[in-house]
Amino acid sequence: MDWGYFKELLMGGVVKGSIYALIALGYTMVYGIIELINFAHGEIYMIGAFTALIAAGVLTVAGFPAWSILILASAAAVVWSASYGYTVEKIAYRPLRGAPRLSPLISALGMSIFLQNYVLLAQTSNFMPFKNLFPEEGFLENISEVLSATEVIIIFTSAVVMILLSLFIKYSTTGKAMRATAQDRNMAMLVGVNVDKVISATFIIGSSLAAVGAVLIASNMGQINFFIGFIVGLKAFTAAVLGGIGSIPGAMLGGLVLGCTESFGTGYVSSDYEDVFAFTLLVLILIFRPAGLLGKSDIQKV
């Protein structure tokens, strides 16, 4: 057993899985509350990456220092993606709230196609270079063989964001309202929860997480185009289902499991079958645990 190699694959899987988890949270939160699979979520992620690219470009020309570019560009991406998420919900899903479940699903697919083509037309069909917004610091040199500074930041940021989110859901008023809405929307309305606001808040939070993920992954990979949301969205959705859609810890676990499965499958077998491993795992888990890893129906959903 080659532990060095194992460790490298594990770390690669954790990095990948953290990103999947960040994006999976958006799918799972929305599903938990309104039982909708928001297929436009991957596009929100892509828009976050483009916003960060444009903001970073403008700020660089304006001569801002590197750390402020990182913060401002990320903030711009979060705000912009969040407002897209909010607007998409208002335009495409809210009017269909009482409709049969398939209608908002189709609406979500339509939104996804619309946003993709909108960026294609408004921006470009080319791959755009994305400058790494994170400094490659010397203090991490001793582990650069295994993890680059950017990758460390990805794992660290994802962990912090997920902990904050869990605390938010557990202790804040909005978080409690979200849990209440997820458990029983009508009852929540009866006790005075503004369900529309709660749903909007869910979309805003989910979209912000996607934007954070976008800045992280675009910095790591160094390139973006209008189509990146599709595949990442698909994988993150898989992670959400894997962990038990509707469950927040499930999304995190699902992301990590999926990332590691892909990494080990590629490392020890063959990258020809990367997707085969991912989806075989999904099928197996759904056969033995139809609700996903942590998706017991009596567990809290949000």
Added chain:
Amino acid sequence: MKTGSRRMVKGVALIAIICLAAFGMFGCGQGEEKVVEKEVIKEVVKEVPRALEPLKLAVAGAHTGDLASYGIPSVRAAEILVEHVNATQGGVGGRKVILVTEDDACKPEMATNAATKLVGEDVDLVVGHICSGATKAALGIYKDSGIIAISPSATNPDLTQSGDYPNFFRTIASDDAQARLEVDFALDTLGLTKIAVLHDKGDYGKGLAEFAKKFLEESGKAEVVLYEGITPGGMDYSAVVQKINRSGAQAVIFGGYHPEASKIVMQMRKKDMDTIFISDDGVKDDTFIKVAGDYAEGVYATGPKDTSKNPLAIEADKLHKEKYGEDYGAFYLNAYSAVLALFNAVDKSGSTDYEAVSNALRNEYVATPLGIIKFDDRGDAIGVGFSVYQVQNGKYVELEG
């Protein structure tokens, strides 16, 4: 009730994932598929020299239909050269040249009809056909009648490598030429012994990688330490990069396009790996350099030879503009070179006899817009095809040799 509906949703979700996954695999291929279009220009060589009779040069290929844009330029190249040679030199080898054209719409069944008809008309030489399939269908008919055919665009490796068609020549590199060049470059110029071969699972990339692997194994000089397909459009290739690192490969030969290539190169360099990266003309694209930036430095990629400075190519372009008032189309220079090679062979051998002309094609160098060329025993042009380029200071630079 609640549980039942959740199960149903899960089922719907699962079906949706599978459909989307399938769509992802098949639907997001790169837009730049290498359409290997083939132009076949036929020149029929008569066995009996008929000094006073005109030389009949046939051009066959797709002149109508979807692929006409690949066939028309060969007709134009022949028209320009026939006109020119008749006007300035009174023809070739003392004989006036007559041009005959025959359309096959790139369809094999029409190509056999066209070939039969040309044989019936006693043509001496054929320039054509355009598409590999149509060319293959027609070649047997020409072979039985002892007629030489020279294609400007049929790239299927088997046409020459099978040895079935000694009457066939072409002025375009075959599909495996890039793989051959990459392998020769890696083994002979760089002297490597451990190589990883990767591809993007697409027709173009995988085909190339398969040839590269085959050539490496046949050479016996280097070991293929890793042969893998990667998922195009992937978010991250760190696992594959680790695998390359672990395999101890000195170089990666990658068949595919620039988005995946730039991700792999960047991830390798970020892991402090200085593994040499060699790829194809799907990567010899300025977008690759733009995206990979400094990481692109030193990457090798093969691409078509740069002919823009060749005086004959400039002249061919000028003649086309004068006669047709527009820029030339696909394979025009290849067809132009094919006609020049045939005229030269007839001139040098003094006949249109099959043996004499094919010997002359194999032994006499001729200056063409594609460079100074002759043909090898199999009928592939020596001196036509691809060069190795390297990224130096943010630009692709053609390497000598």
